[in-house]
Amino acid sequence: MNRFSIYNYAILIFTISFLAISPIYLDTIFAEDKAVSNHDSKDITYVAKFVCGSIIDDNGPLRPGHYNTDISITNKQLSKISFLWTVSVNDGPISHSTLMTLDHQKSIGLDCRDIKKVIGLENNTSHVGGFVFVTIPQNYNPANPNTVVQYSSDDINLLDVQVFFTANALDTLPHEVVLEKISFYIINDETGKIPKHMMKTTLDVTLESKLNVISDTERKVKEILSSTYDISENEFDKIEIRIKNVSIGVGSMIDDHAISLSIVKPQVYSQDEK
Numbered sequence: 314m315n316r317f318s319i320y321n322y323a324i325l326i327f328t329i330s331f332l333a334i335s336p337i338y339l340d341t342i343f344a345e346d347k348a349v350s351n352h353d354s355k356d357i358t359y360v361a362k363f364v365c366g367s368i369i370d371d372n373g374p375l376r377p378g379h380y381n382t383d384i385s386i387t388n389k390q391l392s393k394i395s396f397l398w399t400v401s402v403n404d405g406p407i408s409h410s411t412l413m414t415l416d417h418q419k420s421i422g423l424d425c426r427d428i429k430k431v432i433g434l435e436n437n438t439s440h441v442g443g444f445v446f447v448t449i450p451q452n453y454n455p456a457n458p459n460t461v462v463q464y465s466s467d468d469i470n471l472l473d474v475q476v477f478f479t480a481n482a483l484d485t486l487p488h489e490v491v492l493e494k495i496s497f498y499i500i501n502d503e504t505g506k507i508p509k510h511m512m513k514t515t516l517d518v519t520l521e522s523k524l525n526v527i528s529d530t531e532r533k534v535k536e537i538l539s540s541t542y543d544i545s546e547n548e549f550d551k552i553e554i555r556i557k558n559v560s561i562g563v564g565s566m567i568d569d570h571a572i573s574l575s576i577v578k579p580q581v582y583s584q585d586e587k
Contacts, residue, residue, distance in 0.1 A: 354384075359447040359577045360475040365425035366440040375440070377574035378482040383421040384445055387473040388415035394449065394471055398423065400432050402443040403501075408432045420473075447474060447577075474577040481570040493522040496557040497534050506542040516558060522561065529554055 363382040367373055388394045394415050400408040408431040415421060423445065429435045449471060495518050499511060518537050522528075534556070535549050544552070 316400065317412065324547040331344045336386045355451055357449040357469050357471065357579045357581055359445065359472065359576050359579050360446045361426055361474060361476045362442075362479060362575070363445055364424070364440070364480075365428060367438055375480075376482070378480050380440065381420045381425050381479045382428070383477040383479075384447075385420060385473075385475045385477065386415070386447060387420040388417055388471070389473055391417050392470055393417065394473070396449070397444045397446075397448045399448070400428050402432055402441060402445060405441075405443065406432055414517055417471075447472065469581055470579050472579070474579075476575040476577060478573040478575070479570065480572075484540070490563070491524060493524045494519045494560045495530060495534060496559070497554050498526070498557060499552065499554050501540075504542075504544055504548045506544055507538065507552070510576045530559060 361384050363384070364375070364380040366381055367379045368377050370375055382567075386396075395412060396415075397410040397412055399410045411431065413421065425437065428445065429437065430442065434441060459559075497517060498513055498515050499507060500513065502512065518534060520533060520537075531554060532549075534554055535544075535552060538544055538552065539546065539549070
């Protein structure tokens with residue numbers, strides 16, 4: 314009987330000790346109506362890089378192409394979370410702050426259309442870069458999600474913020490194209506602009522062809538010669554060519570694009586540091 318009582322006491326002491334050294338964050342699990350004192354007057358901020366629009370020259374670090382950014386924001390908590398998002402353009406304006414509220418385990422996306430809209434550049438297709446600040450302020454009452462948000466003292470990463478970048482050097486999506494190879498030779502050139510060694514020699518040019526469209530093959534060749542040797546349209550009659558052969562083939566556009574995914578970590582800032 315005594316051994317049984319001693320054993321029970323040992324189990325009870327072990328259980329109390331385990332509970333004493335194992336922290337249980339009920340404010341995170343049950344979203345209690347309180348803020349953690351360790352983070353008073355501090356805001357949680359996620360800073361996400363964005364690149365939007367088209368680059369047509371190679372003067373900068375980014376190669377020519379079309380760029381897009383999608384910022385995904387997910388509420389990982391069991392209660393609603395409100396946050397402010399603000400856009401800051403490199404060497405440019407800063408937008409007003411927009412308040413958003415996410416229900417528990419809900420998500421939302423911000424893409425280049427949203428970013429350009431808040432800075433008044435929704436009709437601008439040129440390149441725009443900068444940062445999006447997603448800020449969760451402090452002193453929040455979960456019963457009133459239109460103010461701010463609470464969090465556990467050991468976990469400030471309340472949201473899952475991921476940034477997805479895409480870049481494409483093509484104006485359209487990759488697809489198969491019909492190509493026509495035109496073999497021809499030049500009989501006479503009264504403009505004197507075409508090199509002599511190209512006269513009466515078999516030449517080839519490959520062009521993209523459109524289905525169900527009637528076209529003038531000879532004029533296509535003259536237009537290529539015009540752009541190459543600075544021949545005006547009024548001088549087309551001074552060039553005499555003969556089409557030797559036309560062959561059709563199918564080719565595929567190169568899928569020249571890149572993608573990147575970045576996970577943004579939160580930072581804590583004092584309100585009077587901003």
